Amino acid sequence: MITLNINQKNYEVDIDPDMPLLWVLRDVIGLVGTKYGCGVAQCGACVVHLNGEAVRSCVTKVKRADGQKVVTIEGLGLTNDHPLQKAWLEADVPQCGYCQSGQLMSAAVLLRENPNPTDQDIDDAMAGNICRCGTYLRIREAIHMAAEILRKGS
């Protein structure tokens, strides 16, 4: 039995401890905001927070999260209106939208560590997240915007 705290809610799941967290979230718990893109830690579509760190859930065995805290896109921000989510809407970032959960989860860790990132910081932190639709310029813009929202405390 594996115990997970996901988005501040406890779950007990009886599964193979080697199953990647991605498939536990999607197929077992039913939280499908975390996406499958490559399965081999290349695209970032599956990024979630494990004890506050960005991890690629497609290569993170669920046993590594046993008894730990997981945050997914569904739990980003207490009321799910994290400054990044607001900024993402304001900059109207998504095209197809498929990569965006992962982008947001990576960006959230960046902003927490570095509340005032430069373009270079953003490029460094976000290089693991592919957007096949090419929304990268708006991702940069939205991260700057979210940093601004945080600074103004609104």
Add this chain to the structure above:
Amino acid sequence: MENSTTNLSRRSFLKSSALAGGGLMISFTWLSSFKAVAEKLNNPGLPDQWFELSGYIKITPDNIIKIYNPNPEFGQNVMTSLPMIVAEELGADWQQVVVEMGPHDSVKLGPQFTGGSNSVRMYWKPLRDAGAAARNMLMQAAAQTWAVPVEEITTKAGKLYHEKTGKSGTYGDFASKASGIPVPKGVKLKDIKGFDVIRHSKKNVEGLKIVRGKPLFGLDYKVDGMLIAMIEHPPAFGMKLKSFDASQTLKMPGIKDVFRLKMYEDDFEFGGFDTRTFNDLLVVVGTNTWEVMNARKKLITEWEPVGDRKEKVNSFGRKKEVTIPGELESSDVQYQKMRTRAKQPATVLRKDGDPEAAFKNAAQVIERTYNAPFLAHNCMEPMNFFAHVTDEKALFAGPLQAPGWVEPTLSKIFNLSPEKIEIQMTRMGGGFGRRAYGHYLVEAGLISRQAKAPVKLIYSREDDMTYGIYRPMYTATYRAALDANKNLIAFHVKGGGIPEHPVHENRFPAGAVDNYLAESWELPSNITIGAFRAPRSNFNAAAEQSFLDELAEAMGKDPIDFRLELLQRAKERPVGKNNDYDADRYAGVLELVRDKSGWNKPENRKYNRGVAAYFCHNSYAAHVVDMVTKNGEPYVERVFSAIDCGVVVNPDAATNMVQGAVVDGIGNAFYGGLTHKDGRSEQSNFSEYRIIRIHEAPKSIDVHFIENDIDPTGLGEPPFPPVFGAVANALYRNTGKRYYNQPYKNDIINRKNNIDKKAF
């Protein structure tokens, strides 16, 4: 028009609350993200009556206006921009509009396909008509109620007014009555100058759901009791399954069944968008994706060559029989075959003047050959589809660009009339042409029928990349003849491909040169190909626009001036017939990009600048690409884009799409390519197939639209092809060398190492 009221909203509310609880059920009645309306819909005073004014429009008594998007959404913004067109003519207040994905119902909702940059173009008139007719019905309803002439009724933001009597009411007040009024035809449309929804940027109606990770995509679709299926396809094109042993697989946890599946019978007549990459499949069915992925690894399989085969094709009425060679193809061998074939006679597609004589008499002939590999679409969401097929009916749900194209195939294969087949269109995680091919619905349906259960078929990333419908492999040789005064007197393009050629014989510079020859040839292949964002153009624009750049240099001309001179010629004294572009609009984007990029400004000389322009899908696009060297590598730092696609419905979203096309273009030009060794794809995941990443994307992409009142034309594809040419031209200025083989990053490395026999 029938007077129909439904309880749709109550049902959709119940479905979404189930979702909020467990996240297991997903409803495809998507509401827009506007809070005010959403809150209203979630209130106990929930509207439970929708009055239908058209297949596209329903209105509640409390004036919530629901607009159905008819066309599949894959990131091109139709979910927002098509309803905007309806809302404009309806005179609706956008804040009161909720958008829902329409069902597959081409009687009510038109052709319903996403492809050929056609969505806005083909729906422009029907959606305006639908909105205008509904507004007129509401006006008639108000006029009858108030006993005033309909001509005296005005509307504004979802309300009706009669000025003389001071009467007013909402659309909702009259929705019931209006829904009983026959739909009028030929209602006068708004003057384009008076638009107040169209041309005013609206946010993506699904934005909130996307950033909150709500279930929207096919891969998120789930019903109780649903099984997961994956396909073990042959490891190489040209192979088929000989035998298998699934005993170990069946012992793995969660595995329900393993079986062999034949896609199409031998005499099956293929429709234009049917395709069988592999006809004989091995299927693993289980309860959980990861368990199925794992169990697949335990399959013991033996594969054998398919050999040559014949296929009967009936492509929208054009019947033919094609022979597909069984050879296990390798890219290097294919490349050499292309080189040999290119030297042999080809099919003449167009000939103006006397090109042979002109080349013979030329003072100088410039000849260059361009090559490009297969490209995989690599949609971010891998191919997948849900199917539940029984003897009586079939339900399909998932990401698909053209439900109407696969429906006849499903009907034939499952022996069900089209009314018994329901296809729900989910939001797609990218498409780029790949999802116009519905073979994965056939696969999912056959698996469901065999497994006697609702099934979701999922391709792994590796399946998706190695079992694709690729952009063909192309080559083209361009020749130009110059006279002693360096005037262009003849132009010749001879293009070929595996298995399709790229040549658009009536495109620029056809029409601008007295002596012109376009020829093509094709080599058959068993590697399946299909539409890829701006088919053919995505290669031509690279080759032709690089060649024109080189010509301009040889002639001592500025590359933009040279193109403008040719266009001037095509406008004033066009050569030949059927030139399919408008020289003025073509020149317009070049002039705009020259202006906006400060093409001749000295302060921009620090950049290695490349320009290209192209026409496809009825629209015009030009880019100036500013390259610099970053960490020892060529890097596109800035881009200026000028686009003429007529009226721009949703400007900010259109800008986003152009920016995305530029990034996609840079990425594919530098890195894109799928190669094969003995039929096997040499790339199978993003570790081997490089996709452009954020640090490789430009710092700025400055997009400008020509403002005119021309009915909208395509936008998803047109900005993409000329990026390749502009990158190649900038690369020349950055490195001092011309690159002829895509992807350019590989060509740069090959050139450094003096490898010239290897194509890609």
